[in-house]
Amino acid sequence: xxxxxxxxxxxxxxxxxxxxxxxxxxxxxxxxxxxxxxxxxxxxxxxxxxxxxxxxxxxxxxxxxxxxxxxxxxxxxxxxxxxxxxxxxxxxxxxxxxxxxxxxxxxxxxxxxxxxxxxxxxxxxxxxxxxxxxxxxxxxxxxxxxxxxxxxxxxxxxxxxxxxxxxxxxxxxxxxxxxxxxxxxxxxxxxxxxxxxxxxxxxxxxxxxxxxxxxxxxxxxxxxxxxxxxxxxxxxxxxxxxxxxxxxxxxxxxxxxxxxxxxxxxxxxxxxxxxxxxxxxxxxxxxxxxxxxxxxxxxxxxxxxxxxxxxxxxxxxxxxxxxxxxxxxxxxxxxxxxxxxxxxxxxxxxxxxxxxxxxxx
Numbered sequence: 001x002x003x004x005x006x007x008x009x010x011x012x013x014x015x016x017x018x019x020x021x022x023x024x025x026x027x028x029x030x031x032x033x034x035x036x037x038x039x040x041x042x043x044x045x046x047x048x049x050x051x052x053x054x055x056x057x058x059x060x061x062x063x064x065x066x067x068x069x070x071x072x073x074x075x076x077x078x079x080x081x082x083x084x085x086x087x088x089x090x091x092x093x094x095x096x097x098x099x100x101x102x103x104x105x106x107x108x109x110x111x112x113x114x115x116x117x118x119x120x121x122x123x124x125x126x127x128x129x130x131x132x133x134x135x136x137x138x139x140x141x142x143x144x145x146x147x148x149x150x151x152x153x154x155x156x157x158x159x160x161x162x163x164x165x166x167x168x169x170x171x172x173x174x175x176x177x178x179x180x181x182x183x184x185x186x187x188x189x190x191x192x193x194x195x196x197x198x199x200x201x202x203x204x205x206x207x208x209x210x211x212x213x214x215x216x217x218x219x220x221x222x223x224x225x226x227x228x229x230x231x232x233x234x235x236x237x238x239x240x241x242x243x244x245x246x247x248x249x250x251x252x253x254x255x256x257x258x259x260x261x262x263x264x265x266x267x268x269x270x271x272x273x274x275x276x277x278x279x280x281x282x283x284x285x286x287x288x289x290x291x292x293x294x295x296x297x298x299x300x301x302x303x304x305x306x307x308x309x310x311x312x313x314x315x316x317x318x319x320x321x322x323x324x325x326x327x328x329x330x331x332x333x334x335x336x337x338x339x340x341x342x343x344x345x346x347x348x349x350x351x352x353x354x355x356x357x358x359x360x361x
Contacts, residue, residue, distance in 0.1 A: 020308065023309070027309050028151075032151045039194075041070065041193045042196070062160075066165050188330050209278060209282050212232055213277070214271075233248060238315055240318065241299065244275050252268070292322065293321055294341060294344070302314050305317030
């Protein structure tokens with residue numbers, strides 16, 4: 001049996017280290033470019049459809065950009081409209097918060113013997129210390145917001161040029177391989193496009209289901225501003241596993257400050273039922289095993305993405321790892337790593353039957 005040489009291990013370690021350094025220090029450039037590439041893959045069928053209808057390449061690309069802008073504007077409009085209704089209920093929410101503070105003070109006094117005025121003095125001292133760091137935080141928040149706007153503008157610019165000259169970039173990757181391997185390379189490029197676009201579409205469909213389910217459920221139990229709370233609870237779920245827990249905190253908090261403690265249990269039940277349906281029905285149908293990533297590798301991708309690119313990395317690193325798996329499967333020397341990344345859990349039989357039924361249609 002042929003052993004693994006020290007040189008091979010050193011080369012792999014060197015590649016991993018250099019890649020991590022490039023990804024981290026080049027994130028300002030790479031994050032907008034990565035989003036643009038995935039948007040281009042996702043909207044490529046739309047652009048091709050428009051071109052079949054007689055619309056030229058540039059107008060079709062601009063229409064795709066308009067679709068993205070309208071989608072984001074729609075979310076902002078709904079959030080702003082619902083937020084205005086919260087401002088009307090703010091006096092009642094503030095009263096409820098004061099009651100919660102009073103209850104907390106009484107609990108602390110009973111358990112630890114700290115009087116309410118001593119608690120207030122402690123909070124004031126902490127606020128004075130916090131105010132110094134808050135100025136730095138606010139400055140960073142403003143610069144971060146400007147960075148997000150500039151990054152979004154760069155994403156749209158990259159997206160336009162990627163869609164406009166897409167054949168050139170495909171030909172570039174094909175030229176990197178030998179002529180006899182170009183058909184297989186072209187097939188892999190199509191697989192990469194399908195995986196990346198399919199993942200983003202699947203996440204959006206999953207989020208749409210959760211938003212509708214949350215909104216209906218929260219409205220039935222009488223939670224105020226159910227639509228806004230549903231949208232805020234759904235947005236973090238673009239990150240698998242972790243996002244559902246983060247998003248579930250907001251409706252529970254709003255139930256405490258604007259509703260009653262009796263809503264906590266119904267909200268928890270709604271959140272659990274929605275996640276069970278989404279994980280066992282919606283996601284297997286819309287996403288299936290298209291990524292073909294091991295569950296542990298998916299979690300590793302989320303953690304590494306957060307370390308390197310923050311929230312953007314938590315979104316992008318999962319399809320990036322799926323692309324890496326396809327590349328490893330295509331290169332014989334890297335096939336063991338493709339085997340490590342690959343998912344060995346088969347799709348449920350009912351999912352295969354449903355997909356086969358749709359394919360017949």
